[in-house]
Amino acid sequence: MRTNKKQYDKMVKNTSPKSRVVRNCIWAFCTGGTICLVGEVLMNVYTKAYFTIGDARLLTSITLVGLSAVLTAAGWYGRLAKRAGAGTLVPITGFANAVVSPAIEFKSEGLITGVACKMFIIAGPVIVYGTLSSVVYGIILFVKGRYGL
Amino acid sequence: MYIKYRRPVAITQWASVVGKKEGRGPLSGKFDEECGDDYFGQATWEKAETELQSRCLSHLLHKKGIGRNDVELILGGDLCNQITSTAYTMRTIGAPFMGLYNACSTMAEAMIAAACMVDGGYTSNAVALASSHFCTAERQFRTPLDYGGKRTPTAQWTVTGCGSVMLERFGKDAFITAAQIGRVVDLGVKDANNMGAAMAPAAAETLKRFLYASGTDCNDYDAIYTGDLGRVGSDLFFHLLENEKISIDNHTDCGCVIFSFSQNVQSGASGCGCGASVLAADILPKFENGEYKNILFIATGALMSPATSMQGESIPCIAHLVNIKSKEEAHKK
Numbered sequence: 409m410r411t412n413k414k415q416y417d418k419m420v421k422n423t424s425p426k427s428r429v430v431r432n433c434i435w436a437f438c439t440g441g442t443i444c445l446v447g448e449v450l451m452n453v454y455t456k457a458y459f460t461i462g463d464a465r466l467l468t469s470i471t472l473v474g475l476s477a478v479l480t481a482a483g484w485y486g487r488l489a490k491r492a493g494a495g496t497l498v499p500i501t502g503f504a505n506a507v508v509s510p511a512i513e514f515k516s517e518g519l520i521t522g523v524a525c526k527m528f529i530i531a532g533p534v535i536v537y538g539t540l541s542s543v544v545y546g547i548i549l550f551v552k553g554r555y556g557l
Numbered sequence: 558m559y560i561k562y563r564r565p566v567a568i569t570q571w572a573s574v575v576g577k578k579e580g581r582g583p584l585s586g587k588f589d590e591e592c593g594d595d596y597f598g599q600a601t602w603e604k605a606e607t608e609l610q611s612r613c614l615s616h617l618l619h620k621k622g623i624g625r626n627d628v629e630l631i632l633g634g635d636l637c638n639q640i641t642s643t644a645y646t647m648r649t650i651g652a653p654f655m656g657l658y659n660a661c662s663t664m665a666e667a668m669i670a671a672a673c674m675v676d677g678g679y680t681s682n683a684v685a686l687a688s689s690h691f692c693t694a695e696r697q698f699r700t701p702l703d704y705g706g707k708r709t710p711t712a713q714w715t716v717t718g719c720g721s722v723m724l725e726r727f728g729k730d731a732f733i734t735a736a737q738i739g740r741v742v743d744l745g746v747k748d749a750n751n752m753g754a755a756m757a758p759a760a761a762e763t764l765k766r767f768l769y770a771s772g773t774d775c776n777d778y779d780a781i782y783t784g785d786l787g788r789v790g791s792d793l794f795f796h797l798l799e800n801e802k803i804s805i806d807n808h809t810d811c812g813c814v815i816f817s818f819s820q821n822v823q824s825g826a827s828g829c830g831c832g833a834s835v836l837a838a839d840i841l842p843k844f845e846n847g848e849y850k851n852i853l854f855i856a857t858g859a860l861m862s863p864a865t866s867m868q869g870e871s872i873p874c875i876a877h878l879v880n881i882k883s884k885e886e887a888h889k890k
Contacts, residue, residue: 489705513701
């Protein structure tokens with residue numbers, strides 16, 4: 409071949425269409441915003457129903473996760489996410505989708521080796537690095553408090 | 558490696574079965590069966606792909622008017638780990654079987670090997686087949702089906718489909734006269750969501766070597782089909798050939814014809830079943846009605862695995878070429 413790797417890399421970059429960043433951002437903003445709006449409404453409903461702020465926050469998260477799980481099982485969440493991108497990925501509903509979708513997918517491999525083992529193949533890193541960063545943050549806070557920095 | 562068969566090997570029958578989305582595409586009505594249920598009445602996706610292959614073989618044997626005991630050899634494969642879909646199909650067929658894997662170029666690979674067996678006189682008939690299923694490929698190579706992810710504009714949609722052909726010594730419509738066994742080519746593409754770009758150099762390399770070995774140029778053919786380069790890969794294929802001073806204006810990519818782009822397939826289609834089903838549903842019937850006399854079918858395959866992709870390896874690719882001619886062209890002195 410007369411084309412070398414460097415030249416080909418350039419050709420690939422020129423030929424491959426780029427993601428439509430502006431359109432994707434608008435979709436992400438609108439859907440992500442809508443999900444947050446639903447969360448805000450739920451929060452208001454729960455506080456009006458005489459739950460404490462702490463409980464209302466918890467219940468809002470639980471409801472959103474539940475909704476996302478149901479919509480994932482119905483196949484709607486994935487369909488929306490194709491357009492919404494980060495709009496459905498970033499809120500807590502995206503995390504629920506990342507847990508529920510492999511659980512459904514690998515059900516055929518059994519409840520232990522399939523559902524339970526594969527449930528965290530996508531969400532696992534979030535948990536691992538989420539926990540790790542909270543430990544690091546905790547140490548920083550501890551050191552700061554101890555030495556009054 | 559260039560192969561010129563001693564005698565043209567006849568493609569005496571062909572069959573194709575596809576899923577729901579393919580059945581709604583531009584080639585709707587041309588397949589032997591377009592199943593509205595991607596599960597094909599089965600409980601798991603793996604069983605569905607096995608059922609898809611079984612149905613395709615049944616159509617082939619039915620059209621040919623022979624029973625499964627009359628099949629002397631089957632060569633084929635699919636995209637699942639350890640090509641289980643094909644192996645499990647063969648469990649019920651009971652014919653001598655050689656499993657092949659060269660990713661999406663498996664159909665051409667199977668045809669080349671099967672034609673060698675027939676031409677060598679080792680068997681009086683041989684079946685070549687290949688299949689892919691969107692759902693088995695997706696869970697193996699990418700993410701769970703219901704996971705909400707956005708596909709990149711260069712991504713390709715794995716075809717749910719199976720194509721099969723019957724090769725024999727004598728026939729009337731289409732004949733395999735020559736082939737080119739491809740070499741593994743890797744120009745450093747690492748993006749598993751841009752398979753067309755990874756595979757285009759392999760296709761260009763194989764075509765270039767075939768044209769050189771056969772002493773022909775692109776204009777000698779009614780059409781030159783590639784398996785599943787998609788839009789991006791097809792553009793790159795064109796540019797690569799341009800660099801080699803080869804002009805091509807009769808190129809069609811199977812990955813660009815099986816779906817319409819309004820079907821949300823980004824760069825186009827991919828998978829073993831893409832080339833195989835388009836070959837059986839659209840290309841070979843054109844030999845039957847006399848539209849084609851001489852074509853090239855170049856199936857391309859990306860030979861990576863999820864593990865090699867995650868380890869940051871680039872994607873080695875391969876392309877195998879089959880030259881198919883009409884009876885009069887094949888037997889021309």
